[in-house]
Amino acid sequence: EQSIDSIVNERIKEALQSLECNPPASASISCISVTNSGKLSSCPAGTSVTGCSCGYGCGSWDIRKETTCHCQCSVVDWTTARCCRLV
Amino acid sequence: EQSIDSIVNERIKEALQSLECNPPASASISCISVTNSGKLSSCPAGTSVTGCSCGYGCGSWDIRKETTCHCQCSVVDWTTARCCRLV
Amino acid sequence: EQSIDSIVNERIKEALQSLECNPPASASISCISVTNSGKLSSCPAGTSVTGCSCGYGCGSWDIRKETTCHCQCSVVDWTTARCCRLV
Numbered sequence A, B, C: 001e002q003s004i005d006s007i008v009n010e011r012i013k014e015a016l017q018s019l020e021c022n023p024p025a026s027a028s029i030s031c032i033s034v035t036n037s038g039k040l041s042s043c044p045a046g047t048s049v050t051g052c053s054c055g056y057g058c059g060s061w062d063i064r065k066e067t068t069c070h071c072q073c074s075v076v077d078w079t080t081a082r083c084c085r086l087v
Helices: A004-017 B004-017 C004-017
Strands: A029-037 A040-042 A048-054 A061-064 A068-071 A078-086 B029-037 B040-042 B048-054 B061-064 B068-071 B078-086 C029-037 C040-042 C048-054 C061-064 C068-071 C078-086
Touching (some): A004 B004, A029 A040, A029 C048, A029 C061, A029 C078, A040 A078, A048 A061, A048 A068, A048 B078, A048 C078, A068 A078, A078 B029, A078 C048, B004 C004, B048 B061, B048 B068, B048 C029, B061 C029, C029 C040, C040 C078, C048 C061, C048 C068
Parallel strands (some): A048 B048, B048 C048
Antiparallel strands (some): A040 A068, A061 A068, B029 B078, B040 B068, B048 B078, B061 B068, C029 C078, C040 C068, C061 C068
8 A cells, every 4th residue: 555655746746747847947038130131121920029220321210010120211222120039 | 535645636736726837828028119209218117128229310329227218319300219028 | 643634735845845936936138238349249148139239320230140249331439239138
């Protein structure tokens, strides 16, 4: 006959394994740059736009639909979106 | 008389419910843009400044008190702060 | 003789303490700016580059080896990297 102790330990072990927080792996921020010719560049799904860079020294940009860098200067030959997520 | 098994399972279930990590919802990065006229734009509390954009093509900015984008060029008509947090 | 209840509670308490998820402290994004003279500025290990700023109004930058802001304009006297991580 199993001792109470061993029954208890077994049940606890099973319960905790299903919890996926044994302990939670430490998350971190991971970023990529996505560059396109022209005035628009979009981040892939699952990432967020944290900043943009534009050709011809242009520092005026805005973000459309929360996914796409838009460089506003009249002459811009490329656009880079900086895209970050948790890993 | 309750079996040991059922007592054990009951106690474990109660204990785990109080833990709020069943399992932890996966966090992600969420960002917004805050635009102001002039050379300053601040991020709301609880968010962090990840980058800034300035009018008149200006790409020179710094961040004041960790909350506020400051566009440095002599002529700047608007400033945008990119503000991110975990959700 | 210890009651089943107290044995069970004891074991559960011990098991959960080792789990470090009681409950997990809420993480947040923390950023710093790292500024250097010239056209390059790098983020410290453990942080990610979310954006860059450059002297002389330059808004054209790229990121090298995922750590270093590179300002591309011909005349650039300083470079700032915006570096973020989870805390």
